[in-house]
Amino acid sequence: MDESAIPARPRAFRFDGISVDPKVVRRFISPLAILLLWQLGSMYHVIPATKLAAPTTILATFWSLSASGELPRDLSVSLGRVLVGLLAGVCAGAVLALVAGLSRTGDDSVDPVMQGLRTLPYLGMSPLLILWFGIGEFPKLALVAFASAFPVYLTLLGGIRAVDPKLIEAAQAFGLDRWETIRAVILPGALAPALVGLRYALGAAWLSLVVGEQINADRGIGYLIMDARDFLRTDVIVVGLLVYALLGLATDAIVRLVERRALEWRPSILREAR
């Protein structure tokens, strides 16, 4: 091909025959520069280790915490709390949305309460939860459950209300009773927004776990962070924060995987698959 015919396009970077889009490379430059400045600042004591540890120290700490079994133990505790709290919250949110979405009486009785509770800053409820449930496992789970119930409630209810009434009418014309209509038309129709709600719920669950685990915990990533604070171990604190971030990303990816499977019929997904 005559290369002079396409003058403006820069050539791709090549490493051992693998070509990398220059656009992608450009996007890595600024984060890497910041990381480098951070590292240099730490090495020349511009950034004191008691304020923020060096990237290399953080990496080493991550490694030693993993090897000692400390990190895996706290990680499994945190993951367990999120899963239990999320399960409870999602179930509660889904059941309440079904009650409100499928009957007028349910709507009139459930929705005002939920809309009212939704406006409460749930993270600020931890003192109240401690007074109610003490400082054990339960207030942490309750906070996670409370936080994750609302996104699911709101999106599932919105989805149920947005189902095309013409499809419901068609189902009735073909002899489906109320329960069959709910199962074949209303729930599948509301699934897409409900899954978006589940992703919001995951975000809220992790966020409230960060807060919840700082209430007198003796295990979990939050405990790891609080404990490190007492010893000015900024490297451990950053490792804890990074683990929270990675867990958030990983759980979100799982839901998106479920989404792709469950919403196979949607035009956007069909187009990608083609």
Add this chain to the structure above:
Amino acid sequence: MAPFDFTGGPVNGSPNGCPVRVRDLELSFGDSPLLRRLDLDIAAGEFVALLGRSGSGKTTLLRVLAGLERRGSGTVEVPAASAVVFQEARLLPWKRVWENVALGLRDGARERAHAALGEVELLHRAGAWPLTLSGGEAQRAGLARALVREPRLLLLDEPFASIDALTRLKMHELVLALWESHRPSVLLVTHDVDEALGLADRAVVIDGGRIAAEIPIDAPRPRDPSSPSYVLRRRELLAQLGVLVPNHADSPSTFARSAA
């Protein structure tokens, strides 16, 4: 207003032998009447086209016969086995085509759905998602979903309105073929005069919620749109619908003629 007497209808037809019998049907929405003292009979195996302007009540009447409209008063008798094909196919996008056809069937659903899809020549798309179907394919799936119920009354609510002209002609042939092999009574709601004249045994014009005219069409099918009797009936029907056609536009080859 008291709910009308809606019965599944006797299996062997009402006293006059008609599977569909409507008497004194009245229905209003608020203060505006939609149907007024309406009578209609459809004989077994008869193909009736129901024409009318927008707001004439034609779709309301179909909805009453489909059991989707339960307000109003009067007597309505329809066969228990009746099925609707809607204007938009109204397929559930999250169920595969054959599952849509099988919707609500109890036993042998898969086999029956596939057989019906074969009849509408859509077997190759049985496993497809509805949103990947073309307009014509979606309507054929809708037709299969109605046929699979072996209806004694087939209600067609402008099923070809949103399909391109060539596909519509093929759909007309398909509907005629299916009607001839299964012989249900058919009520086709349409605003297309040529569709009515090409397909039906009788054209019924509804206006202001009552039957304004009934025109029997006894010509053998397939019908020649250039035959004098066709042209005459066409002019008569259009006049009933409030369209006055000058003489020279009577020929179906002019643009005034719709695609069918």
